[in-house]
Amino acid sequence: MRRYALLAAILGLPCLAQQLAAPPPRLDADAVEYYAHLRSLYFDGDLDFANEFEHFGILDRGDKRQPTATGHRRTIFSVGPALIWMPFYAVGDGVARLAGNVEDGYSPYHIRAVTLASLLYGLAGLLLVFRVLLRLFPPSPSFWATLLLLYGTFLYWYVVGEPVMSHSGSFFFSALALALFVDGGERLSPGRGALLGLTIGVAATVRWQNGVLLLLPAARLLPRVARAPRGAIGVGLLTLACFALGTLPQLLAWKAIFGSYLLADPPHGADFLRLDHPYLLETFFSSRHGLLYWTPILWLGFLGYAPLLLRRTRLALTLLAPIAIMSYVNVCSGDWWAGGSFSNRRFDSLLPLLALGLGAVLTRVQEWVARRPALPIAAAGAALTLWNVLFMTQYGRNRIPRDDTVSFAQVAENGADLLSEWAGTPLAWPANWVYAWRHDLPPQKYDLMVGSYLFYRQNNLGGVIDLGDARVDPGLLGEGWSGRRPCAPGAAAVCRGLRGTARLFAPLDVPRDLAVSVRASGEGTLRVSVNGHPLGALPLAREMGSFRLRAPRALWRRELNEIALTPTAGAEVLVDGLVFER
Numbered sequence: 001m002r003r004y005a006l007l008a009a010i011l012g013l014p015c016l017a018q019q020l021a022a023p024p025p026r027l028d029a030d031a032v033e034y035y036a037h038l039r040s041l042y043f044d045g046d047l048d049f050a051n052e053f054e055h056f057g058i059l060d061r062g063d064k065r066q067p068t069a070t071g072h073r074r075t076i077f078s079v080g081p082a083l084i085w086m087p088f089y090a091v092g093d094g095v096a097r098l099a100g101n102v103e104d105g106y107s108p109y110h111i112r113a114v115t116l117a118s119l120l121y122g123l124a125g126l127l128l129v130f131r132v133l134l135r136l137f138p139p140s141p142s143f144w145a146t147l148l149l150l151y152g153t154f155l156y157w158y159v160v161g162e163p164v165m166s167h168s169g170s171f172f173f174s175a176l177a178l179a180l181f182v183d184g185g186e187r188l189s190p191g192r193g194a195l196l197g198l199t200i201g202v203a204a205t206v207r208w209q210n211g212v213l214l215l216l217p218a219a220r221l222l223p224r225v226a227r228a229p230r231g232a233i234g235v236g237l238l239t240l241a242c243f244a245l246g247t248l249p250q251l252l253a254w255k256a257i258f259g260s261y262l263l264a265d266p267p268h269g270a271d272f273l274r275l276d277h278p279y280l281l282e283t284f285f286s287s288r289h290g291l292l293y294w295t296p297i298l299w300l301g302f303l304g305y306a307p308l309l310l311r312r313t314r315l316a317l318t319l320l321a322p323i324a325i326m327s328y329v330n331v332c333s334g335d336w337w338a339g340g341s342f343s344n345r346r347f348d349s350l351l352p353l354l355a356l357g358l359g360a361v362l363t364r365v366q367e368w369v370a371r372r373p374a375l376p377i378a379a380a381g382a383a384l385t386l387w388n389v390l391f392m393t394q395y396g397r398n399r400i401p402r403d404d405t406v407s408f409a410q411v412a413e414n415g416a417d418l419l420s421e422w423a424g425t426p427l428a429w430p431a432n433w434v435y436a437w438r439h440d441l442p443p444q445k446y447d448l449m450v451g452s453y454l455f456y457r458q459n460n461l462g463g464v465i466d467l468g469d470a471r472v473d474p475g476l477l478g479e480g481w482s483g484r485r486p487c488a489p490g491a492a493a494v495c496r497g498l499r500g501t502a503r504l505f506a507p508l509d510v511p512r513d514l515a516v517s518v519r520a521s522g523e524g525t526l527r528v529s530v531n532g533h534p535l536g537a538l539p540l541a542r543e544m545g546s547f548r549l550r551a552p553r554a555l556w557r558r559e560l561n562e563i564a565l566t567p568t569a570g571a572e573v574l575v576d577g578l579v580f581e582r
Contacts, residue, residue: 007130007143011150012123018160019119024111029340031164032056033075037082037253038089038114039105047256049073055106069259076267079253080205081166088117111164118163125172126150128179129352133359135182136312141362149355152297154343166206167348173203174210174349181216182315188220190235197239201246203349208250208266210349212326214243219318272334277510279336281450282559283344285431286337288451293427294343297358304357307364319353326350335457390415420444439505439560441478448475449505449560454580456509463580465504468494478503478562487521487544487576495521495574501566504578511556512582516563517548519576524568530555531562540567544576 027035036052044051050073053059064073092113093105101107126146133142150156158167177199184192196217203210217239224232251261258267266272284292292299305323308316330336330346338346347354369375393399394414400406419425424432424443432446441449452475453460465476468484480502487495516535520526521544528535533555538547567573 003139003143004127004130007146008123008127010147011126012119015119015123015150015156015160019115019163024108025115025162025164027056027111027164030077030166031162032058033077034081034166035111035114035164036075037077037079038085039110041079041082042086042089042093043105047072047079047253049075068257070256072257074267075257078166078205078208079249080202080207081169083249084121084169084202084206085114085117088113088120115163118165118168119159121172122150122155122159122168125168125175125352128172128175129355132175132179132182132352133355136315136356137359137363138366141359141366145355145359145362148297148358149351153295153351154341154345155348155351157342158345158348161342165345167345170203170207170210170348171351173199173206174213175352177203177213177216178352181220184220186220186314188217188235188239190238193217193221193235193239194242197242198246201243201248204243204247205250207346207349209326209329209346211243211247212322212329213349214239215322215325216318219321268334273329273332274334275328275332277558278328278331280331281431281434283331283336285428285446286451287425287428287447289337289341289344290428290451291344291347293425296427298347298354300361301351301354301357304354304360308357308360311360316356319356323350323353337451339458386419387415390418393418420447439478439562445478449507452476453507453509455582463582464577465506465580466577467496467575468577476505476507478505480565485574487574493544493576495576498565498567498573498575501564502575503562503564506561506563506578506580507559508556508561510558511553513553514551514556515548515581516551517546517579517581518565519544519546519578520565520573521545522567522573523571524573526568526573527566529564529566531557532564540571540573544574546579 025031032053033049036049036056037047039052040047040049048071050059053061053064053073058064059073066074068074089110092107092110093102095113096102096107096109099109101109103110126149129149130142130146133145136142137145150159155167155171158165158171177196180192180196180199184196188196197214200210200213200216203213217236221232221236221239254263255261264270282288282290284290287293302323305316305320326349327347330344333346338344391411394411395402399414400411421442421444423429424436425447428443428446431450432443435441435446435450436443454463454465455461467481468487480499481504482497482499484494484496487493516528516530518526518528518538520538520540521542522540523542524540526538526540526547528538528549530551535551535555536549538549563578565573565575
């Protein structure tokens with residue numbers, strides 16, 4: 001008990017202090033709709049969000065303007081977070097009334113109550129994970145794995161920085177399901193099956209993909225079907241019945257909002273989940289919220305299943321199934337980068353499962369260090385040697401003063417730039433090496449090129465690659481371009497010149513028929529090709545002009561498409577930009 005109390009203090013007190021030191025968070029984006037569920041259920045007793053959306057200024061937004069078939073306002077978010085926050089919200093409402101500061105459910109007291117709820121759910125989930133780890137590993141690796149799960153992943157941000165979201169609650173119920181599963185041993189009793197089914201059902205109302213956790217009780221029951229079919233099927237039906245009971249609030253919410261208990265497609269739209277269209281490398285390695293790019297400690301969570309397979313084979317194989325399936329669902333999501341996420345928040349319910357891999361790695365490291373005490377010295381020595389090599393290279397290239405002061409920030413930035421130049425960003429290994437081989441580009445280009453799209457979903461390029469925009473380079477440009485300069489003497493428009501054949505890359509989510517307009521000036525002709533296929537030759541003039549070519553779908557491919565511009569030999573050509581039209 002003392003061990004749990006100490007861990008709770010180390011985990012909880014810094015989070016609580018940071019929450020209380022900051023003002024209540026301003027609600028925006030996803031938090032608005034989760035909070036709208038809560039406020040509407042508590043004060044209005046319904047799921048008609050018109051007044052909540054009007055309060056937050058989104059009632060006239062395109063996706064909210066048109067009522068659904070039941071006269072409600074559309075939402076793509078789950079009802080579960082509102083339900084698990086409700087008791088805390090009720091206490092916050094009571095405190096607000098005593099303080100005379102009700103504000104119809106929007107007061108700082110109400111919002112603070114929700115943030116505290118997320119903190120407590122996160123802390124409880126961490127203690128449950130610690131309990132599971134102690135069953136499998138020594139106390140020290142279990143302690144550090146739990147600590148790293150909070151402070152080394154995106155969980156801390158969604159417990160403290162953006163707590164009015166679903167992620168802390170999702171993490172808690174996943175941790176509870178894992179604890180119930182592991183504590184039950186190899187046999188799933190009716191009582192534990194019922195608890196596990198109910199827990200996973202509630203988890204699925206918090207985040208729908210948590211239904212995948214039903215694979216845990218299934219793994220216990222399936223081997224028993226051949227030996228004792230009646231008992232196994234009975235426990236299975238009981239587990240499913242309790243799962244259905246747990247999901248009932250979401251089914252009732254969909255019925256109220258959309259007029260149907262079950263939806264044929266996700267509320268996001270029929271094309272949101274593309275199970276035949278995975279963004280595997282992007283989801284894990286892109287600088288646009290790639291899970292392992294932003295949260296590299298989770299490398300150990302995944303890789304740790306190798307030693308865990310040797311230590312606890314059956315358990316590891318069982319847990320790998322939901323890890324693989326839920327990861328696949330996430331990489332097939334329409335916005336695989338998870339909107340304005342910190343890291344890739346959609347992996348929240350996998351954190352408890354990945355904690356076991358992390359614990360396995362830390363246990364193995366502890367054993368190695370016990371047998372090889374020089375190992376930490378060698379690791380520290382290698383890191384310091386690399387730092388020294390990077391420092392010397394900066395000095396030799398005159399990137400730092402040879403006889404003056406220099407800031408640590410400048411030295412660190414130069415060192416990171418050199419390391420990226422030599423081998424690409426370590427956070428994106430090995431995806432950036434694959435990318436460099438595939439496109440004949442330096443691996444460092446990966447960071448700014450992968451994750452951008454001409455048309456796809458939010459923050460796309462709007463079909464325009466503006467050569468005068470400083471953000472385009474080094475984002476989408478290959479070799480063959482000169483620096484930015486005015487398109488004509490005294491002109492405000494900015495162009496780039498060609499140095500022989502120049503390449504740029506057009507990112508698409510799916511191949512499609514496109515019209516490509518090139519705005520350029522110069523002498524002779526400008527030949528244009530797409531992915532090595534000639535598209536046409538444009539006759540240039542000294543005055544800037546726009547030239548339009550059609551490019552059928554067959555020429556394009558998913559993700560990056562290479563467009564080559566080749567001028568007449570020796571001709572001076574300036575390019576203002578390219579416009580792509582669907």
